[in-house]
Amino acid sequence: MAHISKRFTRNMILMVAGMLSMLGLTVLQPANVSAQTYSVVSTTSMTKTAYHRSSAKGAVFNLAHTKKLANLKNYPNTTWYASKKVTLKHGSTKAIYYQVKNGAGTVSGYVWHSYLTKGKSPLTLTDAKAAVAMDAKTGKVIWSKNENTPRAIASVTKLMTLYLVLQKVAGKSATWNSKVTTSYSGLKSMGSSSVYGGFKFTKNSYTVKQLYDAALIDSSNNAAIALGQWVAGGSTPTYNKKFIKLMNAQAKKWHLGRASFVSANGMEQSALKGYGYSIGGANANLVSAKDVALIAKHLITDYPTVLKTSSIGSLKVSGQLCYNYNNLLPGRKYYNSALKVDGLKTGYTDLAGYCFVGTGQKSGHDRLITVVLHDAD
Known part of the structure:
Protein backbone atom coordinates (compact mmCIF):
# COMPACT_ATOMS: atom_id res chain seq x y z
CA MET A 1 0.00 0.00 0.00
CA ALA A 2 2.90 2.36 0.79
CA HIS A 3 4.17 1.94 -2.78
CA ILE A 4 0.72 2.66 -4.28
CA SER A 5 0.28 5.68 -2.05
CA LYS A 6 3.66 7.09 -3.00
CA ARG A 7 2.98 6.63 -6.71
CA PHE A 8 -0.53 8.15 -6.33
CA THR A 9 0.92 11.20 -4.54
CA ARG A 10 3.55 11.65 -7.22
CA ASN A 11 0.95 11.48 -10.01
CA MET A 12 -1.28 13.99 -8.25
CA ILE A 13 1.61 16.45 -7.94
CA LEU A 14 2.41 16.12 -11.63
CA MET A 15 -1.27 16.53 -12.60
CA VAL A 16 -1.63 19.71 -10.52
CA ALA A 17 1.63 21.08 -11.98
CA GLY A 18 0.30 20.41 -15.47
CA MET A 19 -3.00 22.20 -14.76
CA LEU A 20 -1.17 25.24 -13.34
CA SER A 21 1.04 25.28 -16.43
CA MET A 22 -2.02 25.35 -18.70
CA LEU A 23 -3.24 28.40 -16.76
CA GLY A 24 0.07 30.17 -17.47
CA LEU A 25 1.43 29.65 -13.97
CA THR A 26 4.74 28.01 -13.04
CA VAL A 27 5.45 25.62 -10.26
CA LEU A 28 8.74 24.20 -9.07
CA GLN A 29 9.00 20.52 -9.95
CA PRO A 30 9.56 18.17 -7.03
CA ALA A 31 12.93 16.49 -6.77
CA ASN A 32 13.22 13.04 -8.29
CA VAL A 33 11.56 10.68 -5.84
CA GLY A 119 43.53 -5.81 -9.79
CA LYS A 120 44.79 -3.51 -12.52
CA SER A 121 42.98 -3.65 -15.84
CA PRO A 122 44.62 -5.95 -18.38
CA LEU A 123 45.16 -4.14 -21.66
CA THR A 124 43.03 -5.73 -24.35
CA LEU A 125 42.66 -4.80 -28.00
CA THR A 126 40.07 -7.37 -29.00
CA ASP A 127 39.56 -6.30 -32.60
CA ALA A 128 43.05 -5.06 -33.51
CA LYS A 129 45.20 -7.46 -35.51
CA ALA A 130 48.48 -6.04 -34.20
CA ALA A 131 49.67 -3.40 -31.74
CA VAL A 132 52.76 -2.25 -29.91
CA ALA A 133 53.78 0.26 -27.25
CA MET A 134 57.39 1.45 -27.41
CA ASP A 135 59.62 3.67 -25.30
CA ALA A 136 60.65 6.36 -27.80
CA LYS A 137 63.93 6.99 -26.00
CA THR A 138 65.20 3.43 -25.71
CA GLY A 139 63.28 1.66 -28.47
CA LYS A 140 62.19 -0.96 -25.95
CA VAL A 141 58.84 -2.64 -26.63
CA ILE A 142 56.86 -2.53 -23.40
CA TRP A 143 53.65 -4.13 -24.68
CA SER A 144 52.75 -5.87 -27.90
CA LYS A 145 50.31 -8.01 -29.84
CA ASN A 146 51.55 -9.72 -33.01
CA GLU A 147 54.29 -7.09 -33.18
CA ASN A 148 56.35 -8.78 -35.91
CA THR A 149 53.61 -9.65 -38.41
CA PRO A 150 53.76 -7.47 -41.57
CA ARG A 151 50.38 -5.88 -42.38
CA ALA A 152 48.95 -3.24 -44.67
CA ILE A 153 49.33 0.13 -42.95
CA ALA A 154 47.32 2.57 -45.10
CA SER A 155 48.20 6.25 -44.54
CA VAL A 156 50.56 5.47 -41.66
CA THR A 157 52.92 5.02 -44.63
CA LYS A 158 53.22 8.80 -44.82
CA LEU A 159 55.50 8.80 -41.77
CA MET A 160 58.25 7.26 -43.91
CA THR A 161 57.49 9.59 -46.82
CA LEU A 162 57.62 12.68 -44.61
CA TYR A 163 60.85 11.50 -42.96
CA LEU A 164 62.52 11.56 -46.38
CA VAL A 165 61.00 14.99 -47.09
CA LEU A 166 62.39 16.36 -43.82
CA GLN A 167 65.74 14.79 -44.62
CA LYS A 168 65.93 16.65 -47.94
CA VAL A 169 64.82 19.97 -46.38
CA ALA A 170 67.51 19.56 -43.73
CA GLY A 171 70.14 19.34 -46.46
CA LYS A 172 71.51 22.11 -48.63
CA SER A 173 69.56 21.43 -51.82
CA ALA A 174 66.07 22.56 -50.70
CA THR A 175 64.02 24.69 -48.32
CA TRP A 176 60.43 24.75 -47.08
CA ASN A 177 59.72 27.34 -49.76
CA SER A 178 60.97 25.16 -52.61
CA LYS A 179 58.30 24.64 -55.27
CA VAL A 180 56.80 21.21 -55.97
CA THR A 181 55.16 20.59 -59.35
CA THR A 182 51.58 19.34 -59.00
CA SER A 183 50.35 19.56 -62.60
CA TYR A 184 50.17 15.82 -63.32
CA SER A 185 46.55 14.95 -64.17
CA GLY A 186 46.52 11.77 -62.10
CA LEU A 187 47.34 13.73 -58.93
CA LYS A 188 44.66 16.31 -59.65
CA SER A 189 42.08 13.57 -60.16
CA MET A 190 43.18 11.88 -56.94
CA GLY A 191 42.77 15.11 -54.97
CA SER A 192 39.21 15.47 -56.22
CA SER A 193 38.23 11.86 -55.48
CA SER A 194 35.40 11.34 -52.98
CA VAL A 195 37.33 8.39 -51.52
CA TYR A 196 41.02 9.25 -51.82
CA GLY A 197 40.90 13.03 -52.10
CA GLY A 198 40.72 15.90 -49.67
CA PHE A 199 43.34 18.46 -50.58
CA LYS A 200 42.63 19.55 -54.16
CA PHE A 201 45.41 20.57 -56.51
CA THR A 202 43.96 23.77 -57.94
CA LYS A 203 47.45 25.05 -58.77
CA ASN A 204 50.29 23.57 -60.77
CA SER A 205 52.74 24.00 -57.89
CA TYR A 206 52.80 24.40 -54.12
CA THR A 207 55.58 24.91 -51.62
CA VAL A 208 57.11 21.95 -49.81
CA LYS A 209 55.68 23.27 -46.53
CA GLN A 210 52.15 23.50 -47.93
CA LEU A 211 52.19 19.91 -49.18
CA TYR A 212 53.92 18.70 -46.00
CA ASP A 213 51.13 20.23 -43.87
CA ALA A 214 48.46 18.77 -46.14
CA ALA A 215 50.03 15.30 -46.02
CA LEU A 216 50.61 15.20 -42.26
CA ILE A 217 47.53 17.00 -40.95
CA ASP A 218 44.92 16.09 -43.56
CA SER A 219 46.62 12.88 -44.77
CA SER A 220 46.48 14.12 -48.38
CA ASN A 221 47.29 11.24 -50.72
CA ASN A 222 48.16 13.37 -53.74
CA ALA A 223 50.36 15.65 -51.60
CA ALA A 224 52.35 12.64 -50.35
CA ILE A 225 53.02 11.36 -53.87
CA ALA A 226 53.95 14.84 -55.16
CA LEU A 227 56.41 15.25 -52.29
CA GLY A 228 57.90 11.83 -52.94
CA GLN A 229 58.46 12.65 -56.61
CA TRP A 230 60.07 15.94 -55.57
CA VAL A 231 62.44 14.12 -53.19
CA ALA A 232 63.37 11.75 -56.04
CA GLY A 233 64.07 14.70 -58.35
CA GLY A 234 61.07 14.98 -60.66
CA SER A 235 57.31 15.31 -61.04
CA THR A 236 56.03 12.26 -62.95
CA PRO A 237 55.16 8.65 -62.07
CA THR A 238 58.69 7.64 -63.10
CA TYR A 239 60.03 9.59 -60.12
CA ASN A 240 57.35 8.09 -57.88
CA LYS A 241 58.89 4.68 -58.61
CA LYS A 242 62.34 6.05 -57.81
CA PHE A 243 61.05 7.45 -54.54
CA ILE A 244 59.61 4.10 -53.46
CA LYS A 245 63.09 2.64 -53.96
CA LEU A 246 64.34 5.32 -51.57
CA MET A 247 61.68 4.29 -49.03
CA ASN A 248 62.78 0.66 -49.13
CA ALA A 249 66.45 1.67 -48.96
CA GLN A 250 65.75 3.70 -45.83
CA ALA A 251 63.88 0.76 -44.26
CA LYS A 252 66.91 -1.44 -45.01
CA LYS A 253 69.25 1.15 -43.50
CA TRP A 254 67.20 1.03 -40.30
CA HIS A 255 67.26 -2.78 -40.36
CA LEU A 256 63.47 -2.98 -40.64
CA GLY A 257 63.38 -6.58 -41.77
CA ARG A 258 59.59 -6.70 -41.98
CA ALA A 259 58.91 -3.61 -44.07
CA SER A 260 58.29 -3.34 -47.81
CA PHE A 261 56.84 -0.36 -49.69
CA VAL A 262 55.04 -0.09 -53.03
CA SER A 263 53.35 3.30 -52.55
CA ALA A 264 54.26 6.68 -51.10
CA ASN A 265 50.87 7.35 -49.53
CA GLY A 266 49.55 3.97 -48.34
CA MET A 267 46.92 3.45 -51.04
CA GLU A 268 46.82 -0.06 -52.47
CA GLN A 269 48.09 -0.72 -56.01
CA SER A 270 44.59 -1.67 -57.10
CA ALA A 271 43.45 1.88 -56.26
CA LEU A 272 46.58 3.64 -57.54
CA LYS A 273 46.28 2.02 -60.94
CA GLY A 274 43.43 4.29 -61.98
CA TYR A 275 45.59 7.35 -61.34
CA GLY A 276 48.69 6.09 -63.14
CA TYR A 277 50.71 5.24 -60.03
CA SER A 278 50.74 1.46 -59.81
CA ILE A 279 54.32 0.12 -59.93
CA GLY A 280 53.53 -3.61 -59.89
CA GLY A 281 54.45 -6.15 -57.24
CA ALA A 282 52.57 -6.51 -53.97
CA ASN A 283 49.20 -4.80 -53.63
CA ALA A 284 50.03 -2.90 -50.44
CA ASN A 285 52.81 -1.64 -48.21
CA LEU A 286 53.47 -4.35 -45.63
CA VAL A 287 55.04 -3.31 -42.33
CA SER A 288 54.89 -4.84 -38.85
CA ALA A 289 53.59 -2.90 -35.84
CA LYS A 290 57.08 -2.90 -34.32
CA ASP A 291 58.66 -1.54 -37.51
CA VAL A 292 56.00 1.18 -37.75
CA ALA A 293 56.91 2.20 -34.19
CA LEU A 294 60.60 2.28 -35.15
CA ILE A 295 59.83 4.52 -38.15
CA ALA A 296 57.97 6.85 -35.80
CA LYS A 297 60.88 6.73 -33.34
CA HIS A 298 63.38 7.77 -36.03
CA LEU A 299 61.04 10.50 -37.24
CA ILE A 300 60.45 12.22 -33.89
CA THR A 301 64.05 11.70 -32.72
CA ASP A 302 65.71 13.09 -35.84
CA TYR A 303 63.08 15.75 -36.58
CA PRO A 304 61.20 16.56 -33.33
CA THR A 305 59.57 19.60 -34.95
CA VAL A 306 57.22 17.15 -36.67
CA LEU A 307 55.25 17.10 -33.42
CA LYS A 308 54.44 20.79 -33.72
CA THR A 309 52.60 20.02 -36.94
CA SER A 310 51.07 16.68 -35.93
CA SER A 311 49.50 18.30 -32.84
CA ILE A 312 47.58 20.86 -34.94
CA GLY A 313 43.86 20.08 -34.98
CA SER A 314 43.09 21.92 -38.20
CA LEU A 315 44.85 24.38 -40.45
CA LYS A 316 44.08 26.30 -43.62
CA VAL A 317 46.58 25.55 -46.36
CA SER A 318 46.35 27.61 -49.55
CA GLY A 319 42.74 28.41 -48.69
CA GLN A 320 41.73 24.81 -47.98
CA LEU A 321 40.92 23.45 -44.52
CA CYS A 322 43.13 20.53 -43.49
CA TYR A 323 41.58 18.49 -40.66
CA ASN A 324 43.51 16.19 -38.31
CA TYR A 325 41.64 12.94 -37.52
CA ASN A 326 43.63 12.15 -34.37
CA ASN A 327 40.84 12.14 -31.77
CA LEU A 328 43.28 12.16 -28.83
CA LEU A 329 44.25 15.77 -29.52
CA PRO A 330 42.85 18.69 -27.45
CA GLY A 331 39.19 19.40 -28.10
CA ARG A 332 38.55 15.97 -29.59
CA LYS A 333 36.36 13.06 -28.46
CA TYR A 334 39.03 11.06 -26.60
CA TYR A 335 41.26 13.89 -25.39
CA ASN A 336 42.83 13.28 -21.98
CA SER A 337 44.96 16.13 -20.68
CA ALA A 338 47.06 13.80 -18.54
CA LEU A 339 48.32 11.85 -21.56
CA LYS A 340 49.92 14.85 -23.31
CA VAL A 341 49.28 13.41 -26.78
CA ASP A 342 50.82 15.48 -29.58
CA GLY A 343 50.78 13.10 -32.57
CA LEU A 344 51.12 11.28 -34.82
CA LYS A 345 49.14 9.64 -37.68
CA THR A 346 45.92 7.86 -38.57
CA GLY A 347 45.08 5.71 -41.57
CA TYR A 348 42.37 3.59 -43.14
CA THR A 349 41.66 1.44 -46.18
CA ASP A 350 39.32 -1.54 -46.46
CA LEU A 351 42.34 -3.83 -46.62
CA ALA A 352 44.30 -2.26 -43.75
CA GLY A 353 41.39 -1.47 -41.43
CA TYR A 354 41.79 1.40 -38.99
CA CYS A 355 45.45 2.15 -38.22
CA PHE A 356 46.83 4.55 -35.64
CA VAL A 357 50.22 5.78 -34.48
CA GLY A 358 50.05 7.85 -31.31
CA THR A 359 52.70 9.54 -29.23
CA GLY A 360 52.81 11.57 -26.06
CA GLN A 361 55.01 12.30 -23.07
CA LYS A 362 53.69 12.55 -19.54
CA SER A 363 55.61 14.72 -17.12
CA GLY A 364 58.60 12.87 -15.66
CA HIS A 365 58.32 9.94 -18.10
CA ASP A 366 59.91 8.91 -21.39
CA ARG A 367 57.92 9.59 -24.54
CA LEU A 368 55.65 6.71 -25.56
CA ILE A 369 54.83 5.57 -29.09
CA THR A 370 51.80 3.36 -29.66
CA VAL A 371 50.80 1.59 -32.86
CA VAL A 372 47.50 -0.15 -33.61
CA LEU A 373 47.05 -1.91 -36.95
CA HIS A 374 43.87 -3.23 -38.53
CA ASP A 375 41.40 -2.30 -35.84
CA ALA A 376 37.63 -2.32 -36.36
CA ASP A 377 37.18 1.23 -35.03
Missing part, protein backbone atom coordinates in the same frame (compact mmCIF):
# COMPACT_ATOMS: atom_id res chain seq x y z
CA SER A 34 13.94 7.79 -6.56
CA ALA A 35 16.92 10.08 -5.95
CA GLN A 36 15.85 10.49 -2.35
CA THR A 37 15.83 6.74 -1.65
CA TYR A 38 19.63 6.33 -1.39
CA SER A 39 21.13 7.06 2.00
CA VAL A 40 24.56 6.45 3.52
CA VAL A 41 24.58 3.77 6.21
CA SER A 42 28.33 3.65 6.83
CA THR A 43 31.65 4.76 5.33
CA THR A 44 34.98 3.00 5.82
CA SER A 45 38.35 4.21 4.61
CA MET A 46 40.46 1.62 2.83
CA THR A 47 44.00 1.32 1.52
CA LYS A 48 44.13 2.53 -2.07
CA THR A 49 43.29 -0.57 -4.09
CA ALA A 50 43.24 -1.16 -7.84
CA TYR A 51 40.11 -2.51 -9.53
CA HIS A 52 38.87 -2.90 -13.10
CA ARG A 53 35.41 -3.54 -14.47
CA SER A 54 34.10 -7.11 -14.21
CA SER A 55 31.82 -6.64 -17.22
CA ALA A 56 30.49 -3.89 -19.49
CA LYS A 57 27.57 -3.37 -17.12
CA GLY A 58 27.38 -0.72 -14.45
CA ALA A 59 28.15 2.94 -14.04
CA VAL A 60 29.90 5.47 -11.83
CA PHE A 61 27.43 7.61 -9.82
CA ASN A 62 27.62 10.52 -7.43
CA LEU A 63 27.12 9.66 -3.75
CA ALA A 64 23.42 10.57 -3.73
CA HIS A 65 22.95 8.33 -6.76
CA THR A 66 21.15 11.14 -8.59
CA LYS A 67 23.64 11.53 -11.42
CA LYS A 68 25.40 9.01 -13.67
CA LEU A 69 28.98 10.21 -14.16
CA ALA A 70 30.33 7.50 -16.46
CA ASN A 71 29.34 4.18 -18.03
CA LEU A 72 31.82 1.38 -17.35
CA LYS A 73 31.31 0.08 -20.90
CA ASN A 74 33.22 3.15 -22.11
CA TYR A 75 36.24 2.30 -19.94
CA PRO A 76 37.31 -1.22 -21.02
CA ASN A 77 41.01 -0.79 -20.14
CA THR A 78 40.75 1.58 -17.18
CA THR A 79 42.13 0.85 -13.73
CA TRP A 80 39.96 2.33 -10.99
CA TYR A 81 41.49 3.10 -7.58
CA ALA A 82 39.20 2.66 -4.56
CA SER A 83 39.81 4.68 -1.39
CA LYS A 84 36.55 4.18 0.53
CA LYS A 85 33.92 1.52 1.05
CA VAL A 86 30.41 2.93 1.44
CA THR A 87 27.23 1.09 2.39
CA LEU A 88 24.17 2.67 0.78
CA LYS A 89 20.56 1.92 1.62
CA HIS A 90 17.97 1.91 -1.14
CA GLY A 91 14.49 1.15 0.17
CA SER A 92 14.99 -1.90 2.38
CA THR A 93 18.11 -3.06 0.52
CA LYS A 94 21.69 -2.35 1.54
CA ALA A 95 24.58 -2.50 -0.93
CA ILE A 96 28.32 -1.90 -0.82
CA TYR A 97 29.82 0.71 -3.14
CA TYR A 98 33.44 1.73 -3.69
CA GLN A 99 34.50 5.32 -4.01
CA VAL A 100 36.79 5.20 -7.06
CA LYS A 101 38.90 7.42 -9.28
CA ASN A 102 40.60 6.58 -12.58
CA GLY A 103 44.37 6.84 -12.85
CA ALA A 104 44.23 10.14 -14.72
CA GLY A 105 42.03 11.63 -12.01
CA THR A 106 39.47 12.80 -14.57
CA VAL A 107 36.56 10.61 -13.42
CA SER A 108 35.56 9.80 -9.85
CA GLY A 109 32.47 8.59 -8.05
CA TYR A 110 30.80 5.50 -6.62
CA VAL A 111 30.44 2.03 -8.17
CA TRP A 112 28.56 -1.01 -6.89
CA HIS A 113 31.25 -3.46 -5.73
CA SER A 114 30.04 -6.37 -7.90
CA TYR A 115 30.74 -4.38 -11.05
CA LEU A 116 34.44 -4.34 -10.16
CA THR A 117 37.20 -6.95 -9.94
CA LYS A 118 40.33 -6.48 -7.87
